[in-house]
Amino acid sequence: MKAIKKKIADKISKSKDALYPLAAALGLILVWQGSVYVFSIPDYLLPGPDIVLREIVLKWSFLVEHGLVTLYETGVGFALAIIFAIPISVAVVWWKPVEKTLMPFMVFLQTIPKVAVAPLFIIWFGFGYFPKILTSFLLAYFPIVIELITGLRDIEPEVLDLSKSMSASELQTFTKIRIPNSLPYMFNGLKLGALLSLVGAVVGEFLGSLKGLGYLVIYANDRLDTTLLFADLVLLLLLGKLVFSIVEWVERYAISWHVVMREKDKIMFTT
């Protein structure tokens, strides 16, 4: 009985906590609307929330059409990153020379701005989907592969001793210990990778494209159509949330044993 009461109290305090940011967001939107109205700010500088909302409703099918292009590029880049990350991480963990050769490169590449390579892809592969998929792959690949390597490699020594003392084969240790251990890490990498692959697709579209939300940003920018720009940004925000939530949802089902035990969600830093 007490436990149930505590649970209910927890739930109430949690929903109470959610009130603060919601109230703040609502307050900000009201201030925004109010100041646009009071100071009669022109739309090309800062459109009010009502006008942005109307734009989204009016141009919904147009926005969705471009959104689907970006989603496609993001999804394919992300999927490619996963497909490449798995065999590479296994190879790195399995063979020491591969680790010694590849890891320094991967660590090195972390400190350079990878989006700068995107223009090269545009020169090589034109204005179609492929260069954006490549950029999106390039950005998503590293967090996924490095988290996977960490998860497969960093096992508690006691667990390894245990498996040895029970004369487990290498393969058994791999499937029964290393792979389960790697999953929480992998999902951290996937969450960040999903967000970065969206960034990659958008920046790729910035540089040269005819479709997609990134293209629309530049299109609206060139025409000083700030209302469209804001509508586009709202859609990008939603797309980011969607992509992130999908990975989070899969995580909750795939490794519920870990998600439940986890004390705090890791905060992802994206660009």
Place this chain on the structure above:
Amino acid sequence: MAGNRGTRWEARIKDSLYPIATTFAILILWQLSIVLFSVPDFILPGPLVIIKAFFGHLRLLSGHTLVTVYETIAGLLLAVVFSIFVSIIIVWSKGVEKTVVPLMVFFQTTPKIAIAPLFIVWFGFGYTPKVIISFWLAYFPIVIAMITGLRDIQPEMVDLTKSMSATTWQTFVKVRIPNSLPHFFSGLKLGGLVAMLGSITGEFVGSDAGLGYLITMANHNNDVKLLFSVLIVLVLLGRIIYASTVLIEKHAISWHVALRTEEEKFFTA
């Protein structure tokens, strides 16, 4: 002890042979295939041609590099100053924390860089919008690291200061601030990298100077040699910015760096 250190260095040098040998092999293979298949320069120039172009464009490159460096550092400094203020306010007041932190976490799952063109509309083609974009990207990792560092103190430490009847102010200065420094520096390292990314992307979107501008120019002119030269500068610049934050960290909090066991991982775009 000395012998130990010697063998450790030897092992390090031996380990670094693998990537160096691979790099050389890739460069030689690259150069050979360019010569063998006579790949034209506007598709893929060989390493030798790129190095020649790099030194030929040295004056052009250094001028644009200074612009990007300025935007990056200005944005990063702004982010640091703002983060310190905001994080102290947040740690001081529970109400502010409950209001602001969820909003900041919310923004973490959105592609922040997409806002860059908006800053161009508002602030024109000069340095200001790029500085703001650098600030915007660098701010989040630094402020969240600061908040974590100021807030998450070991409970034993809090008990200790209480039992010694330290004031809240004393606890803040003697316990919370030192505790926050390692977090701050790891935020700063990531912040430096994303600040540079921000200024480059800002230059992509609209500018007349800087390395990002040079990239778009080279892109429009199909000047792949220049493009690769800029990439070399970007690699060097990324390394320099990262290495300088590491160096500052090493001097500022040597007590922590020497003891740190966990490897830090940064993922940038």
